[in-house]
Amino acid sequence: MKIPKNLNIGVIGTGYVGLVTGICLADKGFNVICVDNNKEKIDKLKNGELPIYEPGLNELLHKNSNRITFTTDLLEAVEKSNIIFLAVGTPSKESGEVDLSYLYQAVDDIGKYINHPTIIVTRSTVPPGTTRKLKDIINKYPNKKFEVVSNPEFLSQNSAIKDFMNPYRIVVGTDSEAAKEIMDFLYKDFDCPKIFTGLENAEMIKYASNAFLATKISYISEISKICDKIGADVFEVVKGMTLDPRIGDKYWRIGIGFGGSCLPKDTLGLYHIAEANDCHPYLLKAVTDVNNYQRTTYFFQKIKSKLGEIKGKNVTVWGLTFKQETDDLRESQAVELIKFLKKEGVETIKICDPLIKDFMKDYFSEYNDDGSIEFYIDPYESVKGSDAIIISNRWSGFSKTDKKRIKELMRDYYVIDGKNILDPKEMKELGFYYEGIGRR
Ligand SMILES: NC(=O)c1ccc[n+]([C@@H]2O[C@H](COP(=O)([O-])OP(=O)(O)OC[C@H]3O[C@@H](n4cnc5c(N)ncnc54)[C@H](O)[C@@H]3O)[C@@H](O)[C@H]2O)c1
Known part of the structure; x- marks a missing residue:
């Protein structure tokens, strides 16, 4: 040829x-x-x-x-x-x-x-x-x-x-x-x-790599939950762990797990490939289960226990897409979060993301007959009159905001940081009721 x-x-x-x-x-x-x-x-x-x-x-x-x-x-x-x-x-x-x-x-x-x-x-x-x-x-x-x-x-x-x-x-x-x-x-x-x-090796390298990255995130999700319960700080734990070069210091994404169009789908895909080949993929199943639990049940329980009564509150969600600087909504953690808040009877949900597009607004239209879901690209505008901010992606524009000004604009001062992008000490000193994932 x-x-x-x-x-x-x-x-x-x-x-x-x-x-x-x-x-x-x-x-x-x-x-x-x-x-x-x-x-x-x-x-x-x-x-x-x-x-x-x-x-x-x-x-x-x-x-x-x-x-x-x-x-x-x-x-x-x-x-x-x-x-x-x-x-x-x-x-x-x-x-x-x-x-x-x-x-x-x-x-x-x-x-x-x-x-x-x-x-x-x-x-x-x-x-x-x-x-x-x-x-x-x-x-x-x-x-x-x-x-x-x-x-x-x-x-x-x-x-x-x-x-x-x-x-x-x-x-x-x-x-x-x-x-x-x-x-x-x-x-x-x-x-x-x-x-x-070989052909199959190349195809398998891709799946094995993505499933490994997903495993790393689910592993640290599990550790962060334990840290929450025993009063340890997962960031300190990771700092200590990663000094061992066998463990490595990259890609410890501590928070509400992974979303997007690849890691969830490819981990699940590899699980099914393994099942079809009679390989009993216990670990791959656990990676998906841990992630689903972390981004929904665990996160939502945290929100409930921090906010107490959610009904009637105004809540701002910082981050709509599955990660910062993409306009991709596939498997975004914010989607389930917004549905949960709506079900709990939140008065207003103010969604803030710099990459909000019309198709995203359309996506929520069936939950928004009453106009209670609002969309913002400016973080300051998005917190006016809010009781709580819930963070679901790592856009640097959120972490760089002037927190004093944010507080002045809010009605109450709850912050639940699903991506651990803010400093708990600074937030608490400023008078916020701050809660991260696995953080002290
Ligand atoms: N998105 C990522 O970060 C990423 C990274 C690595 C690998 N991948 C893999 O790459 C592949 C593509 O992912 P994506 O995120 O770009 O998907 P996507 O959904 O953004 O794009 C797929 C495109 O293919 C088009 N299409 C479908 N059938 C077609 C056909 N018969 N003829 C012409 N066009 C057709 C669709 O209209 C769509 O525009 C997937 O297998 C994904 O797992 C994605």
């Missing part, structure tokens, strides 16, 4: 992963064509507007607009591309198993259209064995010249450009020497370890 070295890249799916992949590869000098079957998204992109928010991505898109195009026409993209990245969603089914229907549909369509040697790359997170299966899907169509590669994405939303351009590692799984050579060429300017391995 001969593939030219002046590569043209196709990217299927223009979500968080597809857009970052496409725009960053354009910035590396490749010609890129991005496809989505959502016409609204493509119309926006054609007008130079991003359908998602990711820091720095808009600027990078405009810098490289001469090398990147957007279309809903898959045929055009397949005809023009030497490498096609699959970046469609792989959400959880209701059962928790991975839904591969978007991926299989896209690959079936690609299979019909391939008319020159092409490398098909799964960038989406897929269960081990999936990329190999793509061969069968394409081979239904006669005389197609292609190779398959698993090249999982490891980016985190809100640091995606840095993560793509300066990754900790690039993982390429393939059985094909030709594909390996081309992928090596594609990533020649990336200064990081590159692992060339």
